[in-house]
Amino acid sequence: MKLPRQAFVFVASCLITVSLLGLSGCAGKSDAKKHSSKDKAASSHAATTHAVSEADLNVITLSPEAVKNLGIETEPLEMRSMPRMRPYGAELVLPTGASVIVSAPLAGTLRHPQGEQFPQVGQRIAKNETLLELLPLLSPERSVLTPAERIRFAEAKAAVAQSQIDAEGQLQQANVQKEAADVELQRAQRLLQSNVGTRRAVDDARAKVKLADEVLAAAKSRKKLVDNIKLDEDAGTLKPLAIHSPLSGIVRTTSVQPGQLIAAGLPLFEVMNDQTLWVKVPVYVGELDEIDPKQPARLTLLDGRLSRKDVWGKPVSLPPTATPLSAAVDLYYEIPNQNHLFRPGQKVSAHLPLTGETEVKSVPWSALIYDIYGGQWVYEQTGERQFVRRRVEMGWVEKDRVALLRGPAVGAPIVTAGAAELSGTEFGFAK
Numbered sequence: 001m002k003l004p005r006q007a008f009v010f011v012a013s014c015l016i017t018v019s020l021l022g023l024s025g026c027a028g029k030s031d032a033k034k035h036s037s038k039d040k041a042a043s044s045h046a047a048t049t050h051a052v053s054e055a056d057l058n059v060i061t062l063s064p065e066a067v068k069n070l071g072i073e074t075e076p077l078e079m080r081s082m083p084r085m086r087p088y089g090a091e092l093v094l095p096t097g098a099s100v101i102v103s104a105p106l107a108g109t110l111r112h113p114q115g116e117q118f119p120q121v122g123q124r125i126a127k128n129e130t131l132l133e134l135l136p137l138l139s140p141e142r143s144v145l146t147p148a149e150r151i152r153f154a155e156a157k158a159a160v161a162q163s164q165i166d167a168e169g170q171l172q173q174a175n176v177q178k179e180a181a182d183v184e185l186q187r188a189q190r191l192l193q194s195n196v197g198t199r200r201a202v203d204d205a206r207a208k209v210k211l212a213d214e215v216l217a218a219a220k221s222r223k224k225l226v227d228n229i230k231l232d233e234d235a236g237t238l239k240p241l242a243i244h245s246p247l248s249g250i251v252r253t254t255s256v257q258p259g260q261l262i263a264a265g266l267p268l269f270e271v272m273n274d275q276t277l278w279v280k281v282p283v284y285v286g287e288l289d290e291i292d293p294k295q296p297a298r299l300t301l302l303d304g305r306l307s308r309k310d311v312w313g314k315p316v317s318l319p320p321t322a323t324p325l326s327a328a329v330d331l332y333y334e335i336p337n338q339n340h341l342f343r344p345g346q347k348v349s350a351h352l353p354l355t356g357e358t359e360v361k362s363v364p365w366s367a368l369i370y371d372i373y374g375g376q377w378v379y380e381q382t383g384e385r386q387f388v389r390r391r392v393e394m395g396w397v398e399k400d401r402v403a404l405l406r407g408p409a410v411g412a413p414i415v416t417a418g419a420a421e422l423s424g425t426e427f428g429f430a431k
Contacts, residue, residue: 058426060379060387067385070425073417074381077410080362082403083353085298085396086290090281090350092342095334097214098273100246105163105226106156107264108136110256111240118258119251119269127248132268133240159264160226167223174212174219181205181212203317221246249273274344277337279313281350282328295353297333298397302349303374308365311335311342313350351396360395361404367416368394368402369423379415379422380408387415387422
C-alpha cells in the first residue's frame, strides 16, 4: 500500500526529533561529567584545614621564667582625656632670606682661587668662604696703559664709586626700615599691655622686624663687599676681587664658567641655607576655628605613621596667605633641619593640635607594635601567663601615650613592656 506524502513527512520529522533528543541527552551527560571533573580538580588545588579569624589567634603561654626573662609588664587599658590632633598635607619651603643670588659687582673676568675648585652645584660651603675671584677689566700683566685702557680704567673707578654710593644708600634705607619696624613693635606691645591692641598686631610687627633685620644684614654685606674693591692705579693693574659666600649652605645654581668675561650685575651663583625650614599647611577655612594656632605641630612622612623620630614645628607669624580656589588658608610652622633630613619642596604630613580635649582609650606608646604590612597591634593578657595579639586602630600620639580609636575593652590588661619579645615568640624568630 502506498503511503500519502504527508504521512511520510510526519514520520521523517519524528525520527529526526528523536535522534536530536538522544544527542542532546548524551551531550548533557558529557558536560555534567566535565563540570564535575573540573570542580574536583579545583578543589584539589586549594585546601584549608580550618578558617582562621582574628578573634581566634594564637594564645602564647609562657613559663614563669620566660615572663621574668622577657620583662613582661601589663597595664589596664583606660579612658583618658587627651588633646586632639588632625593630620593635614603640608609642604616644606625655604624661609625668607635663606636663598641668596650673588651677582658680579663689576665687569671683568672670572677665575677660581688658586688651589680651589670652581663652585659646583650641591657643594656645601661656609659663610664668607671665597668661591670666586674677579679681575675687573684690566690685565695685571700690563704695566703701561694704552689710551683705551686709561678710559676703561676711569670707567671702572666711576663704576666702583657708584657701587659704593648705592651700597651706602641701601644701608641707610635698611637702617631706617629697621628703626621703623622696632618702633611699630614697641607701640603694638604697649597697646597690648594696655588691653587696647591685639596679639595679631604684635606678631605682624615682629615679622616686620625680622624681615628688616634680614634686609639690613644683606645691605651690610653688600657694602662690605664693595668697600673692599681696590684699584692699583699707580702700577696700571687691578687687583683681583674676592667674591665670598654671604651665608653657609649649599650651592643651588651656578650661571657662569671660569675665564668668562661678565658684565656688572650678572648673576654668578645662588646659595641656599636649609638648616631651618618653614612648614606651609593649607587648612580649610571651615576647620580653622578648631585648630589651636599657639601649639606646635607634629611632622611625619606622608604615610602619617608616628614615631619617636618625628619633628615638632613651632608656629611662626608670617604675612597671611591663602588659596582661594580650594577655600584654604595657610598656617606656618618652623622646624630645625641641621641634619638635612628634610628638603625644600618636600611633601609631609602635619598633625595639628585641636582646641579642647576628648575622652578616648589610651595605652602607653611602648605597647603598640606594627606588622610587616603596617597593621597596628597590642598584646592582651587573657589568663595567667597567657597572651593574645589584638588589632587596634591608632588615632594620635600625645607625649608617651597613644589614643586608640578601636581596640580591646576598657580595663583589659595590655602588655606595656616586652611586646616586641612576645611578637618574636609568636612568629618564631625569637627563642
